[in-house]
Amino acid sequence: MTWHLPEPMLTTPTTDPHLTPGWAAEPKWDGYRAQLARYRDGRILLRSRRGTDMTPSFPEIQAATIQLPGDTGLDGELVVWEADRLAFERLQQRLPRHGNAATAAANQWPAHFVAFDLLRLAGTDTTPWPYHRRRAALEELFTSRHLEAPWTLSPSTTDPGTALEWLDWTAAGLEGLCFKRLTEPYRPTARTWRKYKVRETHDAIVGAVTGPTGAPRSLLLGRYDTEGRLQYTGRTTTLTQPASRTVGSHLAPATTVATHPWNGWTFTAGWGTRDVLDVTLVQPDVVVEVSGDLARDAAGRWRHPVRWQRVRTDLQPADVPPPATL
DSSP states (O other): OOOOOOOOOOEEEOSOOOOOTTEEEEEEESSEEEEEEEOTTSOEEEEETTOOBOGGGOHHHHHHGGGSOSSEEEEEEEEEEETTEEOHHHHHHHTTOOHHHHHHHHHHSOEEEEEEEEEEETTEEOTTSOHHHHHHHHHHHHHHTTOOTTEEEOOOBSOHHHHHHHGGGGGGTEEEEEEEETTOOOOTTOOOEEEEEOEEEEEEEEEEEESOTTSOSEEEEEEEOTTSOEEEEEEBOOOOHHHHHHHHTTOOBOSOGGGSTTTTOOOBSSTTOOOBOOOEEBOSOOEEEEEEEOOBOTTSOBSSOBEEEEEOTTOOGGGSOOOOOO
């Protein structure tokens, strides 16, 4: 009988990083949510959360399914390691590649499948099982089959202290924590898992704006590197009117555009897009504090727009640390 992967079980955000009794915590990795099926007849399906077939893009994952028993399904995260960090941008670059291009990319940026749930085991539907039973069976699968790279077993804990310690891994690409009730079955599309996403504040220099200088819509931010060059690190979300007025009162247009560090640069509307922003260069002497998640690319740029918090009149541009390249 043909079986199908269930729709993914989903999360709902929480602002509390503490693990409560009756729940388990897992790291939330900076990668692609993925489900994998190995059918008894040898067919392989690797699909995204939204149902996109990613199998052709990751031939090393497809080849490694020989380690799994037939009619087995896994839920997890596709990640790419680069040095000592998770490189989300490499993952994005791999997705459109098929055939020889996918094979070359697999050699250059090999992916790992971080398994965190067991959907089916050798023909047995495990989704009705409670989480603690699925987890035990997943661990036994890794042990009994001696699974090795590209398979990785995601850590799981019921110890609150251990879960909080994992938040120290953010520099390597951990986005936060996922909490799962020990007694809950795998419920497709249900948002009953909880997700805590790490956020922290950063100081950055305003180098340009969208909209008028005195009432900007958003801020383009930078930090001076160790060689004294103002490197672009990201932009803010759309400012509220009060925030726009506050920041605008501190900004001044660039006195000489030709000598501005970003003269001639173009900026896109979002990470991974090609839509170019219409920006106005400003004097790079105003420092602001922003908050956002920790997702960065290899150059230290924030992948997602950050939120403006306040103007740091107590800081000079020289006080801002260099870009946090990884």
